[in-house]
Amino acid sequence: MRLLTRKEFLNLFLGGGALGLVGSTLYPVLRYLLPPEQVEAEPDALKAGAVKDFAAGTSKLVKFGPRPVIVIRDVKGNFHALTATCTHLDCIVQYSKDADLVWCACHNGRYDLSGKNISGPPPRPLTRLDVRVADGEVTVVKTA
């Protein structure tokens, strides 16, 4: 077995020490830069408001846990609830009363009222949530 020469030993010793220093500096810095987890529970149901506040052909954005959800009352008076984050690049969508569909202003993406992507760049449909109307209250419920 060949022993290390003095020079090789010193190089290994100093190189290892330098690597250790870099590692023990970078590790806390990288961990520090990653923000702590913000646990925000997603509710099963959320009251979106009174039925009388939703005229036909209007919509409202509500915060469903960490996610924005768009609650729409279409021109015929039916309720729809969809996740409001465009599947293309994260913009918040809006309800277009004239076309009676969901529209994203960022890159002209369009979805129908069931959430299906029908034109423009969005690659996936919006997620649908259930809407229950009882006692004059509109409640958005996670689809089972």
Place this chain on the structure above:
Amino acid sequence: MKELDTALLDWFDERLDIRRAVEWARHKQVPVHRGSVFYYAGGVCLFLFLLQLASGILLLMYYRVGADSSYESVRYISSKVAFGWLVRSIHSWGANIMIFCVFVHMFSVFLMKAFRKPRELTWMTGCVLLGLCLAFGFSGYLLPWNELSLFATKVGTDIIGQVPGAGHWLLKLVRGGDEVTGATLSRFFGLHVAILPALLSLAIGAHLAFVQLQGMAHAEESPKSMPFFPNFFLRDVMLWLVVLNAVAVLAVFFPWELGKKAEALASAPAGIKPEWYFLAQYQFLKLLPARILLIPGELWGIILVGAAGLLWLLTPFWDAALPRDSKEAAVRLAGWGSLAALIAMTLWGRWS
């Protein structure tokens, strides 16, 4: 085939003349004598400045300025963010040790009489750097928005208000109003993270350029010297490593406290004192009577401390004007006398 590192060096050398800089650094000599150890003090200050810059930038990632958010965000950094307590403690300890090292550097330069021609401007930029470091300490102290920092800032800024004529105007300018409020916090934040770093970088640039242009002062007749690169430089780096470890050990075993949140309607806590680097001025102000010759004591304080600072800044010029036979003794007396007075007043302030 050429080795990769030589090839890289060649690439940069063709564009930036790197080899000439290395050659110049190799020829630069550092005098070796019994006071040589003090030549490392300036480098340590520079290293600590870089450490403050890095830890300060990290703190900026989570710190949110405002009377309703400053304290809460510092508490969040110290308690929730991974290694946040370490980053904050390193920034606080680093600041204190940096100011200490600036004092060591300054007094060693003074006592080695390294301020003499042609280094007058190096000395004066150094004095400006000391002032900027103290301003950094003072402005940064308020940012956690705790009880101690609020009162320290009230007192410290109130002294500015004693300046005859412009006092009230200056006070409003510094506080962003009549009282120390969230508006003051915003101003101090801007000062601490934008204005002072810009000024300090400029002053350090000038200071270092002067040192490089003139070389190290030969404090004593010494025939021995060592090359700046790599001999002195590697010793510099080794000391920086020791300092980094010292700061880390202090930060781990004596983490900086956060204290209670600042309340506008709370009495000053008993035993409240400024940071150690303002203790001498604090003790001096306490000693002054309310009025001397119809002029308020605080005003005398400002005048006398200001005059002493100006005299210190102009050291190279009064030194040059002194008669040759008494010069050395006078400078030695001024240096050791100032150092002794500063230490005595600081200790007195601490234990009074």
